[in-house]
Amino acid sequence: MTAGTVRIIRLVHQWSSLISTVFLLLLCLTGLPLIFHHEIDEWLGYAPQAKPVLERGGKATVNEIARAALAHAPGKVLQYLAWDRDAPGLVIAYTNHAVDGPPDDAVLTAFNIADTSAAGPVGTGPMLILLKLHTDMYVGLAGKLYLGGMGLLFLIAIVSGVVLYWPFTRRLDFGSLRRNASRRVLWLDWHNLIGITTLVWAIVVGGTGVINSWAELMLMRWQATELAGMVAPYAGMPRPSQLASLDQVVTNARAAAPAMEIAFLAFPGTPFTSSHHFAAFMRGDQPLTSRLLKPVLLDGVTGEVTGAAELPIYLKALFVSQPLHFGDYAGLPLKIIWAVLDLFTIVVIGSGLYLWIARTRRRPQRAAMVPGRRA
Known part of the structure; x- marks a missing residue:
């Protein structure tokens, strides 16, 4: 790889990272609690609890659930009924002012299949605020597509970073941390090590985030x-x-x-x-x-x-x-792994920003040291 090619790839890595930095930090910081949104909702009391179904009483029919949902929301119409596999005793009713009403106007309420009673609202509380910030920043489709664009820049930064990893570390053992060097060099080593360690996870989360947008x-x-x-x-x-x-x-x-x-x-x-x-x-x-x-x-x-x-x-x-x-496939263990990797990614983003700031500060100092150059 020629020096010119390395320089171009370094510029691509630098600017794709810098342009997306603020939004990547937003996504990482809001995504961290969203990994545990089920657990947090239960802890804060925002998760509806199902009543046990008694054998002699049986289960409510779908028609009975629908009637209960319409009675609970006078003047509204039903858009959807949903069965959550993690809450088998509940049916979630989506009601809106019109059958084709905007999704943000829908009200979600869980109903017990034991007796059709309302178990409580769904999708409320602080997790809803974080979810909106994470998905569209409260500006709808335009926000989703914009964050999707930031996700694409993130993937470009990852790929270009991998390409740069070998030329900049080929003389070092894997995982080397030059503790006797300057703070900037030490942070560069940490940036490279954590970045290459979280590579697969970052690609998976970045890629799925773009698809979701x-x-x-x-x-x-x-x-x-x-x-x-x-x-x-x-x-x-x-x-x-x-x-x-x-x-x-x-x-x-x-x-x-x-x-x-x-x-x-x-x-x-x-x-x-x-x-x-x-x-x-x-x-x-x-x-x-x-x-x-x-x-x-x-x-x-x-x-x-x-x-x-x-x-x-x-x-x-x-x-x-x-x-x-969000790592919602294999229960709590996978969620914990996702959270740890999310924290590592925050360190990678933060260290990258620090390295850029440190580099820009060094340029005036280098210029001042050139013989014959006036300040």
């Missing part, structure tokens, strides 16, 4: 292509004035996707389906397959299945990347 665009593409093709025979039909029985809809969806369970049910007119159909998104029962959803479309009037298809690869990548981004 494109979620709305991916959904819009799916609606305009695969979903549009599935509902083409019903194009132009209005939303049914009388919807099919939700119990029958759920039963038919389960029959259409054996060995799968329902993750959430989208009502006609919502972004996940057409104006005439229910869409039941089914999931597997394993840690990985539970993230891979299969949509089943059902007629809004009769509840009969009208189509089922696998999601395109880009949506599968999205659904897999969302929990992976």
